[in-house]
Amino acid sequence: MKIDLIKSVFFLTLGCPKNENDSQMAAGILEEAGFNVTDNAEEADAIIVNTCGFINDAKTESIEAIFDMAQFCGKNVSQNGKVAAGPQNPDCEGGMQSCAEGDGEHAGDIGEKVLIVSGCLAQRYGEELYKSMPEVDIFLGVNDYPKLPEILRDFDGKRQKYLNEYQPGCMEEFPRKLEKNPYSATIKIAEGCDNICAYCIIPKIRGKYRSRGMDEIVSEARTLADAGCRELILIAQDITAYGKDLYGDYKLAELLKKLCGIEKLEWIRLMYCYEDRITDELIEVMATEEKVCHYIDIPIQHASDNVLKAMNRRSTAKSIRNTLKKLKNAIPDIHIRTTLITGFPGETKEDFRELADFVEEMKFQRLGVFAYSKEEGTAAALMKNQVRRDVKERRKNAIMQRQTEISLESNRSKIGQVMKVLVEECDETGAYIGRTQYDAPEIDNSVIFRADGRSLSPGDFVSIRITDAFDYDLTGELAD
Ligand code: SF4
Numbered sequence: 001m002k003i004d005l006i007k008s009v010f011f012l013t014l015g016c017p018k019n020e021n022d023s024q025m026a027a028g029i030l031e032e033a034g035f036n037v038t039d040n041a042e043e044a045d046a047i048i049v050n051t052c053g054f055i056n057d058a059k060t061e062s063i064e065a066i067f068d069m070a071q072f073c074g075k076n077v078s079q080n081g082k083v084a085a086g087p088q089n090p091d092c093e094g095g096m097q098s099c100a101e102g103d104g105e106h107a108g109d110i111g112e113k114v115l116i117v118s119g120c121l122a123q124r125y126g127e128e129l130y131k132s133m134p135e136v137d138i139f140l141g142v143n144d145y146p147k148l149p150e151i152l153r154d155f156d157g158k159r160q161k162y163l164n165e166y167q168p169g170c171m172e173e174f175p176r177k178l179e180k181n182p183y184s185a186t187i188k189i190a191e192g193c194d195n196i197c198a199y200c201i202i203p204k205i206r207g208k209y210r211s212r213g214m215d216e217i218v219s220e221a222r223t224l225a226d227a228g229c230r231e232l233i234l235i236a237q238d239i240t241a242y243g244k245d246l247y248g249d250y251k252l253a254e255l256l257k258k259l260c261g262i263e264k265l266e267w268i269r270l271m272y273c274y275e276d277r278i279t280d281e282l283i284e285v286m287a288t289e290e291k292v293c294h295y296i297d298i299p300i301q302h303a304s305d306n307v308l309k310a311m312n313r314r315s316t317a318k319s320i321r322n323t324l325k326k327l328k329n330a331i332p333d334i335h336i337r338t339t340l341i342t343g344f345p346g347e348t349k350e351d352f353r354e355l356a357d358f359v360e361e362m363k364f365q366r367l368g369v370f371a372y373s374k375e376e377g378t379a380a381a382l383m384k385n386q387v388r389r390d391v392k393e394r395r396k397n398a399i400m401q402r403q404t405e406i407s408l409e410s411n412r413s414k415i416g417q418v419m420k421v422l423v424e425e426c427d428e429t430g431a432y433i434g435r436t437q438y439d440a441p442e443i444d445n446s447v448i449f450r451a452d453g454r455s456l457s458p459g460d461f462v463s464i465r466i467t468d469a470f471d472y473d474l475t476g477e478l479a480d
Contacts, residue, residue, distance in 0.1 A: 005045070006045040006114060006152045006153075007035065007045055008036040008037070008043060008044045008046075009030055009036070009037050009038070009044055009047075009048060009152070010038055010040070010041040010046070010048070011023045011026070011037070011048050011050060012041075012047065012048070012050065012065060014052045014058070014065060015050070015052025015054065015058060015062075015119065015120065016052065016054075017233070017235050017271070018235055018236070018237070019051075019052060019119055020186065021176075021186050022050060022142065022145065023048075023050045024176045024177050024178065024179075025145060025174045025176050026048070026050070026118070027176075027177035028174060028175035028176040029145060029149065029174050029175060030149060030152075030177075031175070033148075033149030033153075034149075035152065041072065044113060045113060045114060046113060046114040046115075046152060046155075047069050047072070047073055047113055047115055047116065048116045048118055049062070049065055049069050049116070049118070049119075050119040051066070051117060051118065051119035051120060051121035051122060052119060052120055052121060053120035053121035053122075053124040053205060054201065054202065054375075055373035055375060056373045056374075056375075057373070059121060062121045063121075066117055066133065066135070066136065067135070069115060070115055070135035073112060073113040073114070073115045073135075074112040074113065075135040076135070114138065114152075115135060115136050115138075116138040116139075116140055117129070117133075117140070118139075118141070118142070118144075118145070119142060120142060120205045120206075122139045122141055123141040123142045123163060123205045124201065124204070124205050126139040127161075127163065130159070130161045134159070136159070137157075137159055138151060138160045138162075139160075139161040139162070140161075141162060141163040141164055143165065143167070144162040144163070144164055146174065147162055166192060166207030166210070168208065168210075173212070176220070178227055181458055182224060182227050182229045183228055183231065183422070183458055184229070184230070184231040184233065184422065184424075184459075185231070185233065186234075186271075187220060187221055187224065187232055187234060188212070188236060189211065189217050189234055189236050189239055189242050189252075189255065190209060190212060190238075190241070190242055191206055191207070191210050191236070192209045192210050192237065193208075193209055193237035194208055194241065194245075195274065195312075197301070197312055197313060198310065198311050198378060199311060199341065199344065199372060199373075199378055199380040200375075200378060201378050202237055209237070209238070209244075209245050211241075211242050211245050211246040211247075211251075217255060217259075218255075218258050221259050221265070222262055225262050225265050228459060229265065230265065230422070231265075231422060232259065232265050232267070232268050233268075233269045233440065234269065234270055235272060238273070238274045238277075239270060239271065239272050239273060240252055240274045240277035241274065250277060250279060252277075252279075253279060253281040253282040253284070253285045256268065256270075256282070256286075257289065259291075260285075260289040260291045260292065265291055267293050267422070267437055268291050268292050269293045269295060269440060270286075270293075270297065273297060273298045274298075274314075274315075275300055275315045275319065275320050275323050276314050278326075283326055283327060283330045284330070286327075286334075287331050294334045294437055295334070295336075295337070295437055295438050295439070296327065296334065296335075296336055296337070297336075297337040297338070297366075298323075298324075298336060298337070298338055299339035300313075300315060300320050300338050301313055301339065301340060302341060302344065302351075302355055303317045303320065303340075303354055303357075303358035303359075304347070304350075304351035304354040304355055306346070306351055307346070307347050307355075310344065310345070310346055310383070311344060311380070312379065324336060324362060335365040335366060335438035335439075336362075336365060336366065337366035337440065337443070337444065338364050338367055339368045340355065340367065340368070341370050341371075341372050342371055342372065342392055342395035342396045342399065343372040343388075343392025343393075343396070344372045344380065344387070345380055345385050345386050345387065346383065346384070346387075347387055355399070356399060359399055359403065360402065363406050363409075364406070365406075365410045365438065366407075366438075366440075366443075366444050366445075367403045367406075367407075368443065369400050369403075370396070371389070371392035371396045372387065372392055374386065404471050407471055408470070408471050411469035411470065411472075411473075412469045414466045414469060414474060415466050415467065415468065415469055416466065418463050418465050418466075419436045419447070419466060419476075420436065420437065420461055420462075421434040421436055421449070421462055421463070421464045422434050422436075422460075422461055423456045423457065423458055423459065423460040423461070424446075424458055425458060426456070431449065431450055432448070432449050432451055432456055433447070433448055434447050434449070434462070435447065444472075445472050445473055445474060446474075447464055447473070447474045447476055448473060448476075449464050449475065449476045449478065450478075452477075452478055454478070462478060463478070463479040464476035464477065465477050
């Protein structure tokens, strides 16, 4: 059945909060152009799968989601609709061509809905996937969302692809479709990245660093606050580089001060900070402005200078130690989240020992570990001394095992304390689930508590006395 007119669109978003932000921006552009953006896939004429193409596991998840949605759209999923010798096959690290075979030009069957694949996987592999995934009607890169209304209005059933590179200059402004109750919302302050870490493909997908105008960011933050946002989460590939390209100087501290002036906001959270750009000025603002959460996300990736150098990271174990010490001196209860990579090419037993000792010494309250993923197109993919998969995984698990104990110790130290908690949901047992200022959404701890018959809503703040602690959660009772 040919789709006469696309009126309503459904988004399935994968990957990081930045991708979530892109979907909201794309939805805002469509709504402004008169399309209906629905959260009911059944009633949609077109389905947009906004993919992640960062590392193998994410690529596999994206490909499987595309095939699932292709079936949902009534597409004639090609014989190898299953991810055959695809990315998750260890012997197929990095390459995509082998995922699916097809002539690419003629859509198998238009099916009942139009299937669009956007995001980082499309930007990175769009040309190959266009040939190998005939189920998909349109491939849309990360820089082509503004074209969506025109593309959907003119869609005539012929397969298309838009995979344009980013345009230099500051990040453009677009309308954004907000969640129904945006009590917690991210705000993207820049796009792209200039850091060129040896293992990372993002600069090739997202382009060079482009800051948004400060006034535009503050104005969007006001709109979010007026719409009910109480927790504002600053995101970018690297928020600490904010302003250098646009104003010739790092401006995150100044931006933060301005955002703290928005009365309705309760919490402002900093994610994706690069260690060596955490300035004294920024720490000062974090320590003195009440709205800024005593929480910071600083992906350090490793702690051995040999490995940090091979990763093309500017940090050293010494500079990381100094920055963390400065943060803890200025904000004694600061909770630091970090991310580590094990098994980077050339990582020796000694390097790993250094990393494990560093984790022991620093006792990060929040920590995630990834086993190195060889990504073609990155400098690290060409490096000798690739570490065996089982070794990478064993090292990752060893760190996470110790981290679980560290997290439990940290949580136990909170028993008896009264903490401010942002209510997020009520589960089927009637227990409420929320977060403290020390916890970012989805990746950190939760606080589970009962409200003694009081009816609470997502976005409410309550005082909770902590009564018990677990590896990654706390339980408590209302204190007020
Ligand atoms: S800072 Fe490094 S890891 Fe992060 S997006 Fe930029 S290049 Fe990738």
